[in-house]
Amino acid sequence: MARGARQQAERRGRLAERYAALWLQMKAYSVLAHRVKLPMGEIDLIARRGETLAFIEVKQRQTLARAHTAVPDFAWRRISRAAEVWAGRHPQLQKLDWRYDLVAITPWALPRHFPDFWRP
Secondary structure, eight states, X not given: OOHHHHHHHHHHHHHHHHHHHHHHHHTTOEEEEEEEEETTEEEEEEXXXXXXXXXXXXXXXXXXXXXXXXXXXXXXXXHHHHHHHHHHTOGGGTTSEEEEEEEEEOTTSOOEEEEEEEOO
C-alpha cells in the first residue's frame, strides 16, 4: 500500500473508532481508552458498562459480512494478550467480567455492536 493510501486508511480508521466510541457512549458505556498500543497488540477501544469491561475491535468495511471476517483469530489472540497487560496496569478493573466485542461500521448504516464476539 502506498504511503498516501496508508495514511488515508489510518484517518478513516480513526474516524470509525471515534464514531464507534460515540455510539457506545449513547448505549451507556464509559469509554476508558482509545487506541491502546502495546508491544503484543493494539486495542481500538476499551469500555465499561456496569460490571463488564469490553475490549473492542472496530472495523469499517463495505459490508457487515466483511467486517465480521476482518479480524482473524490470531489478531484476537493478540488483542487478548494486550488486554491482559492493560488490565494488569489497572488493578481496580481486574475483577470485572471481560469480553471481546466487535463494532462494525458500514456505509449508510448505524454502527452495529456485537458484544462477546470472540472468546479466548
